[in-house]
Structures are given as C-alpha cells and as structure tokens.
Amino acid sequence: MLNDTFFQKFASEWLAAWNAHDxxxxxxxxxxxxxxxxxxxxxxxxxxxxxxxxxxAARMYWSRGLAARPDLHFELIALLKGVNTAVIHYRGLDHKLCAEFFIFGADGKILSSHAHGE
Known part of the structure; x- marks a missing residue:
C-alpha cells in the first residue's frame, strides 16, 4: 500500500511538472x-x-493543450488520500476549480486518472 509520504511527494511533483509545462x-x-x-x-x-x-495518446493531446495555454498553472487546494488512490483538488484552467481522481499501481505509477471541473 502506498503511504502518506508517497502521496505528498506525488502531488508536489505532479503539480510542479504541469506548472513547468514539462x-x-x-x-x-x-x-x-x-x-x-x-x-x-x-x-x-x-x-x-x-x-x-x-x-x-496523452502526449499528443497534452502537447496541444500545453502549446495552446502557455499561461496554464495549477494551484493546490487539497490532497485527499485513499488506498492506492488520491484526489488532487486544485485551481486549473482560467482559475476554475478542478479535481483529479487517480488510481495507482503497486509501483506508484498512475493506472487511471479522471479529471473533473466546473
């Protein structure tokens, strides 16, 4: 089972990667x-x-999105942790409220993610 340290590091890294447009x-x-x-x-x-x-498929979709939105920035509101799952609640596109639900494999890689927004 993934632990609190994993989830904290993941959330920080995931947000930083998006904010760096990397x-x-x-x-x-x-x-x-x-x-x-x-x-x-x-x-x-x-x-x-x-x-x-x-x-x-994600590379193709997200590369277009990042190119179209050079001002894209995610701001953490809350991290909610489950059993090998997490929800990141954040401000996203145009400062709208967003949340993404993640399911992780035993290796800590995301198996499934589901974005939600206003």
Missing part, C-alpha cells in the same frame, strides 16, 4: 497504458467520448 516529466507519473477521462477532452474531441488510453 510533458515528459508529467508522463513519467503514468503507466504506459493508463486510462484518462476529462470533460475538456470530451469538449475538444467529441469523438473521443472524453477518454484516451496510453502515453502516446
């Missing part, structure tokens, strides 16, 4: 075949159904 650093947190869902993805790519799978 795509490879961001992707380093994820399993090669992870699943991701997001209402933003559903809006900008309706054919996706709001879901993607794997680092290659």
């Amino acid at each position: 795509l490879e650093r961001i992707l380093g947190h994820y399993d090669d075949h992870f699943e991701f869902s997001s209402p933003v993805l559903a809006r900008v790519s309706p054919a996706s159904g709001g879901k993607l799978r794997g680092k290659d």
